[in-house]
Every structure is written in structure tokens, then in C-alpha cells.
Amino acid sequence: MTDPDEAATRRPKTLAWANRHLEPGERIVGTRRLHGGITAEMRRLTIAARDGGTRALVLRTFVGVEQAEDWLARESGALTQLTDTDVPAPELVAVDPTAAHCEYPSLLMTHVTGRTVLDNDGLETRLPQLARQLVAIHALRPAVRPREYVALTTAETVVVPTGADATAWAAATDVIRNPPPSYEGRFLHRDFQPGNILFDAPPSSPASARLTGVVDWATTSWGPADLDVAHCSAVLALLHGPAWGLRFTEAYEEAGGVLAATASERLYWQVRDALASSEELPSVAQPWQEAGRTDLTPRALEERLDAYVTALMKGAG
Incomplete structure (x- = not known):
């Protein structure tokens, strides 16, 4: 062999x-x-x-x-x-x-054909495909529901990045001290983000990328669609900048997805997942750098996460 x-x-x-x-x-x-x-x-x-x-x-x-x-x-x-x-x-x-x-x-x-694409080039083409695929996943009605989602992050486990906007992070942490909003359950991937999505993407033509697969279903759950959207948004913010994280929520709705009815309910899920990312930055930086994104140092990710959390809280105000 x-x-x-x-x-x-x-x-x-x-x-x-x-x-x-x-x-x-x-x-x-x-x-x-x-x-x-x-x-x-x-x-x-x-x-x-x-x-x-x-x-x-x-x-x-x-x-x-x-x-x-x-x-x-x-x-x-x-x-x-x-x-x-x-x-x-x-x-x-x-x-x-x-x-x-x-x-x-x-x-x-x-084996599913395709490869993960973490580069900035061609993101305008990939983003709506991500949104449409997530809407399709949330539309599934399995005969046997997976277990209810688990959110492990608490106000006490949040790791505030060095030099972060203390006011924004304190306000965000206060948001998740509240009980979770009621929701209509959906089939969740629970780790839907670019690292688990495969594309047929020729390096010479990133704008022609075509989504070919969704992998890593180990944390499949039943819960609010907002949670999957919030997770993908947070990862996009880390990979490509806060504006792309905010844009994904819009793309999901443009693709026909339905999110929580009120802005405060949406904010709860957005903030909860963004703050959960604060505990994982060192563990995600290494594989992303190994995949070619050498610019995504732990410090760079801290700065992007801080900017994203600040943008969420500014939008809430």
C-alpha cells in the first residue's frame, strides 16, 4: 500500500x-x-x-x-x-x-468532490450559495429529530480579547444572561461554516465556484434557525471581516430563510455565538493558517471578533 x-x-x-x-x-x-x-x-x-x-x-x-x-x-x-x-x-x-x-x-x-475555500476571492459568489444551502437544510423534516441544541457558552466563560471595546462586550455579555427566546425548531447542522462546505472552485476562476458538499454532521441538532445563521455569520466575520458576517444574515433571508421575529431575539442568538467564538480562537487559527490563511493569527482573529461584536451591539442601539 x-x-x-x-x-x-x-x-x-x-x-x-x-x-x-x-x-x-x-x-x-x-x-x-x-x-x-x-x-x-x-x-x-x-x-x-x-x-x-x-x-x-x-x-x-x-x-x-x-x-x-x-x-x-x-x-x-x-x-x-x-x-x-x-x-x-x-x-x-x-x-x-x-x-x-x-x-x-x-x-x-x-468522498464528496470539491474542496473547502477560505480565500477572500470569489466570496461574492459563494455567499448566496451558502445561504441557499442552509435554507434547504432548515427545511428538512426528519422522521426522527436529532437531540435539542446545546449552547455551552455562559457569561462567565466569555474571553474578552485584549484591547477590546469593554462597553460593547459588557453589553453583549449581559444579553446572554437572559433566558433564550422561544423558537420554532429546525433541523440544524450546528457547525455550518466555510470550513465544512465544499466547492468545485478552480483556482484560476474563483467567481465560478459551485457548492458541491456539506460535511461534518457530528453536532447535528434541533433548534432555532437563528443559531446556525449566527454561527456561520461569526465564522465569516473571522475569515473575511465583520461586514461579511453581517451580510450573511441578509443573504439567508434573501434566500427565503425565516429568522426570529424581533430584533432583540435575533441579537440574542447572534451575540451568543459570537461570544462562544471568543473561547475558540487559538484552536481555529492553526488549521486556518495551515490551509493557507497565514494572515489569520490569533491576534488578528481577536481584532476581527471585537469589531464584529461591537458592530452587533452598535446595530442593536
Whole structure:
């Protein structure tokens, strides 16, 4: 087996498990580490068929992650439910959420064509596609609802960036001290953002990018559409600047999405997710830099998040 990915070869149980779930006559002939994952290791497996052709599968492995069993159970359930929908998600091949057969909890799925695009070029083309895809996800009505959303951020866990607008952050923190607004439940991806969206995007023509896939369904939940929109908005603000975060809310409504009825209710969800980002900046900076965005240092992300939170609170005033 040709394998530039030495870590994969040190997990013979996992590779043997994956082999048992291939079609008759197929075998794994190569593995390649996929960059960009934050919580899980991702590998592309090259599969050779008996007739000489090849195809690709993706192996998702959680190493030392406490929530692995829950996340893989939710992801496998979501992928199963998405099979007969128009959402371009991977298809489930096999899952071992308790590591009964693998070294670590793992999931095997089909490979979706495309790549993540984190560059600024072509964002005007990608943004409305992101919005339309999220509206389509929220329109799903699964036979079995995923579990209710969980928001772990509290006023006490918010990390205020150095030099941030203290008045804006204090006001934003006060917003999430209130109980969450009532909402009409929707099927949520819960981590819908550019890092989990694939595009057919030729480097020479970023404006012609076409959305081809939505991946990482490990935190699928049931909750307010505003929460998914707020999350994508916050990530867009970090990647591309606060104005793009604010623009995504407009794009979602232009695509037919329905958000909370009042400005104060919308602000609650926007602020809650933006403040949640404050706890994660160091962990997202590294994979983004590895993906080519070397400008996105932890300090640069702090400055963008501060500008975004300040803009949200200024708009509320």
C-alpha cells in the first residue's frame, strides 16, 4: 500500500475494519491526511477495485475526544437521514462510535468532490450559495429529530480579547444572561461554516465556484434557525471581516430563510455565538493558517471578533 500518511499505518485495527466494509474485491491502496479538521483526524482512502478502477472514501477518527461516541452516533444518524434528500452530504459506509473494532472511534463515509475555500476571492459568489444551502437544510423534516441544541457558552466563560471595546462586550455579555427566546425548531447542522462546505472552485476562476458538499454532521441538532445563521455569520466575520458576517444574515433571508421575529431575539442568538467564538480562537487559527490563511493569527482573529461584536451591539442601539 502506497502510504505517505505514516500515522494511519500505526492503526492496523482501523484499516482492517475499513477493509471489511469495502465492496468485494476492493482494497485500500493509499491514505492521505486531509488538513483543516479541528476536532477529528480526516483521511482520504484510495480504494482499488478488482477491475483496476479506483474510488475514494473518507475516514474520520476522533483521538482522545470525550464526546466522540455521541458525535459519531449523531453524525451517522444524520448521514442516514440525508441519503434521500437533495442535501449534498456524504453517504455513511460504517461507524464504530465506541472503538469496538478500531484504535479510536471512527466513521467511514463516501468522498464528496470539491474542496473547502477560505480565500477572500470569489466570496461574492459563494455567499448566496451558502445561504441557499442552509435554507434547504432548515427545511428538512426528519422522521426522527436529532437531540435539542446545546449552547455551552455562559457569561462567565466569555474571553474578552485584549484591547477590546469593554462597553460593547459588557453589553453583549449581559444579553446572554437572559433566558433564550422561544423558537420554532429546525433541523440544524450546528457547525455550518466555510470550513465544512465544499466547492468545485478552480483556482484560476474563483467567481465560478459551485457548492458541491456539506460535511461534518457530528453536532447535528434541533433548534432555532437563528443559531446556525449566527454561527456561520461569526465564522465569516473571522475569515473575511465583520461586514461579511453581517451580510450573511441578509443573504439567508434573501434566500427565503425565516429568522426570529424581533430584533432583540435575533441579537440574542447572534451575540451568543459570537461570544462562544471568543473561547475558540487559538484552536481555529492553526488549521486556518495551515490551509493557507497565514494572515489569520490569533491576534488578528481577536481584532476581527471585537469589531464584529461591537458592530452587533452598535446595530442593536
